[in-house]
Amino acid sequence: MRCEKMSSFIVMDIVKEAEKYADAIHFEIGQPDLPPSPNVKNALHVSIDENRFSYTQSHGLVALREKIKSHYATTYGVHIDIEQIFLTPGTSGAFLIAYALTLGKDATLGFSDPSYPCYKNFAYLLDIKPLFMPIGKADNFELHVKHLEPHTLDALQISSPANPTGNIYDAKNLEALVAYCESKNIAFISDELYHGLTYEKEANCALEFGDKNVYVINGFSKYYCLPGQRLGWVIVPKEKIRHAEMVAQNLFISAPTLSQYGALEAFDEAYLAEVKEEFQKRRDYLYKELSELFDIDAKPEGAFYIWANISHYSNDSFAFAKELLEKIHIATTPGVDFGSNGTSHYLRFAYTRNIEHMAEGIQRLKNYLKEKNEN
Template identity: 50%
Template sequence: MERIDRISSFIVMDILREAKAIGDVIHMEIGEPDLDPPPSVIEALEKAIKDRKYFYTPSLGIWELREKIAQHYYIKYRVNISPHRVVVTTGTSGAFLVAYSIIMSAGEKIVLPDPSYPCYKNFAHLLDITPIFLPVDESTSYTINVDMLKEYKDYKAIHISSPSNPAGSVYSADTLVSLIRYCDDRGIYFISDEIYHGLAYEQEEHTALEFSDKAIVISGFSKWFCMPGFRIGWMILPEELLQKAEKVIQNVFISAPTLSQYAALGAFDYTYLNRVREIFRKRRDFLYEELRQIFDIPVKPEGAFYIWANIERYSEDAFTFCERLLREAKVAVTPGTDFGSYKTKKFIRFSYTKDKKALEEGLRRLKDYLMK
């Protein structure tokens, strides 16, 4: 099979394109915040343009931003991180590509939860790395634990996300510690996608860096910081991987977008960011209570901005169900099959990245359609 044939479409983006062509659609499919970034982001961006800050930067990122990100880990988690270990990337997508390429070779294996963010497996296929899918469901709140890992052998890395996409589950400190120790003891790379940190509603999220300097942590500015189109993210790497990462970035990206890097210097306004969290918490609470009246929801999301809903009472085929919702009810949601194959035909994912008025209208259309 050709490499490109192993890469699946990112279904949610296909749905977004179709929804925009239809018009008058309530968008509950895409994980893109509708809120503005902190005002200081726009100020920093305008200053960068005025100061002609639109040339290449060092491949690992401007030093000021690497320092800011390192400082963020102390402010939020009380973890001391050297700015030298911070790598600024072209979104988290760029970080995934770089991380996979520097720790694995073609034919090696990586363990991924199923369901999980679909691009993980596609980056693996792009690099001829073999994804091993570990089924997760409500019995473990859609998280991986050490006992589940023991069934698998000869893999080079494990990749988790917390809060997770699509279920919004947050890994506890105890689960993270046991997973990281298991990996460290066996020379397995532990990759923690923390892009939804800052959007945890039931408990404080923990960074993997609290428990090991060997962990590879990936995060960015698209979600909590409300900067999706800036395409700016970061990695925290062990010292021994920095030169390898720099080599890849030099050749593939040259550097992350310059104006976005300078804009991100203004992102760490925690008063504003706390308001962002509360807005999404209120949306979560509202949508969860409404949706559970018409769908079976196996776990209440603890973070991110998604609700994972079972549709078995209406359909056995999530993709067809979503197509009908889009065309007949003008509500766009994402089929579970975008996120893997384990029980995913029975699920759809709702995103609450629209204001309450839009969510209310989406719910009205959903109920009217389902009553038919």
């Protein structure tokens, strides 16, 4: 029954289907096309030459955890012990640790609708009850305490910047959510994978507002441009360190060794500033163009997605995504991947390809929708 409840991750089906078209325009996949810092590449070559193929300890490399610790102190003014940091195979491994430490069979995990589809699928896999709380434009696509109060929760999952909407949680709201969860003994799990990819304002770390039962998840796949290296991390409360170690040892022994050595050079601030600048240019371009075709509820503040309302053309995002792919070879992600709260009226567009690539797609889209309207 666990697997039967899980839904397909539709975007990966779209990726597979798009491979049939040599001229496909890719707005579907959430991975950067930019390479990592050259320093990362050099570190990987050195690691191969030095035959660094053995396991690391389950926590991960001490040197990398020290760099992550320093990053939190410098960026957020948050001071953590390196023993609280666990390197994981992607953020998926981090979610599994956080869920295993906080949620037993039939426990309730709350999150927003729309939100990243793997949250609910991990819940189903672990016999956890997912609780979907609808949010929208009126809430700035943020959960608030008012959404939590009618429910009995064991854990709350948020993401900021969010996938698929690109919104960033307001600092006062994030503080209120953390305080509420601490007062009710609700585990607070904060997905901060898109930190760094923020534009007009910065994102706050949940640990700025409390550390009792707070779990922070991040990784190297987005801002650091290392999606295929499959390396994430989770920060756990101090009293959960030993339990997290046992979970990590049994789930995956350790994160990929070469990936960890490469990531030692990922905190290249000069290079990362260029990455951020490039994605902001892409955001500005695609937002302007899509706003002429669809209703956009909010200009994304972070990540690299635009949540576009397609109601003028369709009320079935899955069928519309298939239509665009088959007719004009444009790959997008149907909103229904992210929940059921009006998501059949939305497509997610990722600006993870260069502007020239996106411009070709926009032109095809304009021509096709014009023709569609005329008919």
